[in-house]
Amino acid sequence: MALTVRFHEYGGPEVLRLDHVDAGEPGPGEVLVRVDAVGVNRAEALFRGGQYIEAAAAFPARLGAEASGVVERLGPGVEGLASGQAVSVVPAFSQNDYGVYAERAVVPARALVPRPDGVDAVSGAAVWMPYLTTYGAMAEVTGLRPGDVAVVTAASSSIGLAALHTAARLGATPVAVTRTRAKAGRLLAEGAAEVVVSDEEDVAARVLELTGGRGAAAVFDAVAGPGxxxxARAVAAGGTLLLWGAQSGRPTPYPGFELGMPALNVRTYTVHEITRDAERLRRAVAFVASGLRDGAFRAVVDRLFPLADVVAAHRYLDSGDRFGKVVLTVPR
Structure with a gap:
């Protein structure tokens, strides 16, 4: 039996329960993983609250799609992995099918990545969702190029910070947008070329000023809504406004008509475009592993919570007052 986080109804963090559940045996193409740490993401909070983009939860529902651990058993037909191997679980499946908020979890082998040397369990649970997301959005979808300006909203989130690092890795200039000035210094230390404080400044006007009136090649927005x-006013002609989150929780208009039908690309995006495509995932893993090896990429972890304190971890996640990743640890 494995201590496993489940929820039996939609709601706030208080609906999360710690149940003792049989982890089960891995079937064809599956692996049983002893979990050491779990990355906590907004996707889980949305799934818990009944607001996620995928199908409704099948109760009692499991949670979690990003973790690190050690391979315990291989299911039939699994190749390229070995018992005792350190791995990370990447978000390549529906939470209705698998969940990694647990001491042990069965996951599809295609969602496992060997953990690079020098990457500890906490980092192994904290780097893949952010960097796979930003690699896909910046390199695969928008084709960000050296010399481009990339604007990143919600820049102090784990994905926002990874976006700053990824843009720099691609030779682009990252501009961070944050709500208050409190995090500006830390964002500059994380590689932002400029920080725009949305509570104090007109974001579009400031970006146009920074780019000599051209606008940014791409704006990566986690907030959506009327903003x-x-x-969109900050996007250069032919550039892209990419929406990879909807933190505002408000309806999002299409901005093109209101702005006079400019040459503007508006696109939604999730990490599943990368993780559920074997060839794209192969390229993404190679890119992220390269950055981890030479220090360009790293986990930025805000707080650790033991698995038993998952309710507190989700309350902290919901507060929005964080800089980087929240991670659950599994004591041994």
């Missing part, structure tokens, strides 16, 4: 109209 996309103003953000």
């Amino acid at each position: 996309v109209v103003d953000l």
Whole structure:
């Protein structure tokens, strides 16, 4: 039996329960992993609350799609992995099918990545969701090039920070957008070329000023809602406004008509475009592993919580007052 986080109804963090559940045996193409640490993401909070983009939860529902651990048993037909191997679980499946908020979890082998040397368990649970997301959005989808300006909203989130690092890795200039000035210094230390404080400044006007009136090649927005109209003003002709989150929780208009039908690309995106495509995932893993090896990429972890304190971890996640990743640890 494995201590496993489940929820039996939609709601706030308080609906999360710690149940003792049989982890089960891995079937064809599956692996049983002893979990050491779990990355906590907004996707889980949305799934818990009944607001996620995928199908409704099948109760009692499991949670979690990003973790690190050690291979315990291989299911039939699994090749390229070995018992005792350190691995990371990447978000390549529906939470209705698998969940890694647990002491042990069965996951599909295609969702496992060997953990690079020098990457500890906590980092192994914290780097893949952010960097796979930003690699896909920046390199695969928008084709960010050296010399381009990339604007990143919600820049102090784990994905926002990874976006700053990824843009720099691609030779682009990252501009961070944050709500208050409190995090500006830390964002500059994380590689932002400029920081725009949205509570104090007109974001579009400031980006246009920074780019000599051209606008940014790409704006990567995690907030969505009515603010996309103003953000669209900051996009260069032929550039892209990419929406990879909807933190505002408000309806999101299409900004093109209100702005006079400019040459503007508006696109939604999730990490599953990368993780559920074997060839794209292969390229993404190679890119992220390269950055981890030479120090360009690293986990930025805000707080650790033991698995038993998952309710507190989700309350902290919901507070929005964090800089980087929240990680659950599994004591041994």
